[in-house]
Amino acid sequence: MDDQNQQILDILAKYEAGTITEDELQQLEDWYASFEANPDLIDSLSAEERAVRKKQLQQKIFDQIGPETFSAAMPKKRFSLNPGNRLWQAAASLILICAVSFYIFQKQADKLPSSAEELSSNINPATDQATLTLGNGEKILLDNSKNGELSAEGNIHINKLKPGNLVYTASKKVSKVHTNTLSTPRGGRYQLTLADGTQVWLNAQSSITYPSAFQGTSREVTITGEVYFEVAHNAAMPFRVKSENQLIEVLGTHFNVNTYNAKSSAKTTLLSGSIALTNSHQRIILKPGEQGIVAAHAMSVKNVDPAEVIAWKEGYFDFTDADIGSVIDELGRWYNVDIHYNGTATKETFTGRIPRSWPFEKVLNLLKTFKSIQVEMQGRRLIVEKK
Numbered sequence: 051m052d053d054q055n056q057q058i059l060d061i062l063a064k065y066e067a068g069t070i071t072e073d074e075l076q077q078l079e080d081w082y083a084s085f086e087a088n089p090d091l092i093d094s095l096s097a098e099e100r101a102v103r104k105k106q107l108q109q110k111i112f113d114q115i116g117p118e119t120f121s122a123a124m125p126k127k128r129f130s131l132n133p134g135n136r137l138w139q140a141a142a143s144l145i146l147i148c149a150v151s152f153y154i155f156q157k158q159a160d161k162l163p164s165s166a167e168e169l170s171s172n173i174n175p176a177t178d179q180a181t182l183t184l185g186n187g188e189k190i191l192l193d194n195s196k197n198g199e200l201s202a203e204g205n206i207h208i209n210k211l212k213p214g215n216l217v218y219t220a221s222k223k224v225s226k227v228h229t230n231t232l233s234t235p236r237g238g239r240y241q242l243t244l245a246d247g248t249q250v251w252l253n254a255q256s257s258i259t260y261p262s263a264f265q266g267t268s269r270e271v272t273i274t275g276e277v278y279f280e281v282a283h284n285a286a287m288p289f290r291v292k293s294e295n296q297l298i299e300v301l302g303t304h305f306n307v308n309t310y311n312a313k314s315s316a317k318t319t320l321l322s323g324s325i326a327l328t329n330s331h332q333r334i335i336l337k338p339g340e341q342g343i344v345a346a347h348a349m350s351v352k353n354v355d356p357a358e359v360i361a362w363k364e365g366y367f368d369f370t371d372a373d374i375g376s377v378i379d380e381l382g383r384w385y386n387v388d389i390h391y392n393g394t395a396t397k398e399t400f401t402g403r404i405p406r407s408w409p410f411e412k413v414l415n416l417l418k419t420f421k422s423i424q425v426e427m428q429g430r431r432l433i434v435e436k437k
Contacts, residue, residue, distance in 0.1 A: 173410035173430070176254050176384045178214030179238030185228025185262065192216065192240065203228050206245065206262045218245040220263040227265055233257035234275075237386030244271075247282035248289065251363050254383040255310075276308045278363050281323075296344045299326040305336075306360050310379075315345040319359040367404040374398055374423060378434060381417075385410045386430075393436040396422040 182190040182200070190200055192210060201208045205221040206228075216232065234240050234252045242250040245263040252258060256275025264287060272292040281289045283302025291298040294312040298305070303323025309316045318327055320336040327334050327342040332349045336342050341354040361368035367384075369377055375391070377400050382389040384406060398420060404413065414432075417425045426433045 173385050173387060174237075175406050175408065175410075176237045176239045176386075178240060180216070180232055180234045180240035180252065182208070182216065183231040183233070185230060193238075203262055208262075214239065215241045215243075217243040218262060220245040224263045224265065228262045229259060230262055231257060231259040235386070236383050244269075244282075246284065246287075249280040251278040253277070253362050254386075273307060274309055274312075276306070276310060276362065278304075278306045278360055280304050295329055295346075297328045299328070300324075306356075306363075308359075310383075315343050317359075318342045318344075319354055319356060321356045321360070361403070362406070365406050367402075367406060369400050369402055369404075371399045371401055374400060374420065374434075378417070378432070381410075381413060382432065385413070388431045389434060390431055391434050396436050398422040 177193070179193045182192055184190070184201060185203065188201075192200075193213075195210055197210050197212060199207060199209050200216075204225050206224060207219050208230075209217050209219070211217050232240060232242055232252065234254055234256050236255045238254055240252045242252065242258065244250065244260060246269060248269075250258060253276035256273065256277055258271055258273045258277055260271040267287060268290055269284070269287050270290045270292065274293065277291075279289075279291070279300075281300050281302050281304075285301055289300045289302075291300075291307060293307060293309045293316055296316055296318070298307065298318055300323065303325055304321040305323075305325055306319045306321070307316070308319075318325070318336065319341040320338050322338050325336050327336055327344070327349065329344050329347065329349055331347050334342055334349055334351060336351065339353055339356060340351050341359070343350045343352070355370075358368045358370060367377075367380060374396055378389050381387070387410065400420075404416070414425065414427065417423070422437055424435050424437055426435075
């Protein structure tokens with residue numbers, strides 16, 4: 051097929067997809083009209099190609115597609131053709147190009163379930179979703195609630211200032227403190243300001259349990275998933291973060307805690323200040339730029355790039371030599387897609403920075419470029435299989 055025919059096929063594809071521009075539509079119509087002025091245009095095709103196309107025109111197009119679908123594939127412009135003259139032969143080749151292109155697109159679409167295709171294009175990045183559980187057991191779906199005061203427990207006020215931002219305020223005299231929990235689902239995120247002014251960011255599928263106001267000699271919270279803290283300084287009340295198998299003690303600092311895989315390892319990364327990381331057997335002090343790793347009963351420290359660790363808070367996936375399993379797990383949490391693995395793990399790694407604002411369809415196309423795996427959508431499940 052020559053360059054001109056390929057160009058027309060490309061334009062026809064845009065026509066079928068509904069993305070054709072006015073200039074491209076005019077170009078397509080001009081090409082049709084050129085047959086009337088130059089019926090010898092068909093001679094640009096080889097004899098073999100003409101014969102094959104004529105046969106396909108008769109047997110494949112009308113028989114398999116049908117006249118109604120065939121007419122739907124044609125540009126909406128009327129042409130006067132006489133099947134008995136040479137002009138029909140020329141136009142027949144053009145019609146075939148149009149119809150076959152439509153036929154190809156239809157067959158390609160049939161290879162995958164339409165529901166899976168439609169679903170992958172409709173899966174969106176994480177949004178401001180969270181559930182607030184109050185001390186009395188009441189649950190408030192924050193993504194559905196209006197801005198303003200959500201609850202008042204004595205002198206403690208809970209306000210939703212804007213989507214994705216929950217703020218606690220408390221007077222110095224608090225008669226009764228309640229335990230609250232803020233949790234995000236898969237495909238959710240949220241920001242929280244505790245009563246002492248500490249700023250908290252929750253990644254997808256994470257939670258924090260905390261008192262509605264802090265009293266006593268320390269400030270303690272418990273987390274799951276991944277949470278970033280900017281702790282308000284208060285030397286008289288150290289801030290403590292509990293998670294499975296570890297305790298973090300701080301005065302005032304910025305740090306990130308990732309406990310998604312707490313059974314195998316929990317990772318605490320310090321950006322500024324100083325924190326003490328403790329498990330049942332050991333205690334270590336982290337410096338800015340260090341990451342403490344708690345795995346079973348062991349603890350270790352390594353230097354990391356803090357910007358990479360908190361990229362999720364800034365709106366990015368940031369991977370460096372990450373194994374594919376970790377990459378896909380993180381994508382699954384963010385887009386609320388279930389991951390199912392077939393076969394053994396692959397050793398291929400991924401390095402790159404991806405905006406978290408990308409639609410899932412674009413991310414899926416990126417996954418398809420991996421050499422060692424093949425991926426397929428089944429409903430809202432992503433099937434990952436080693437090649």
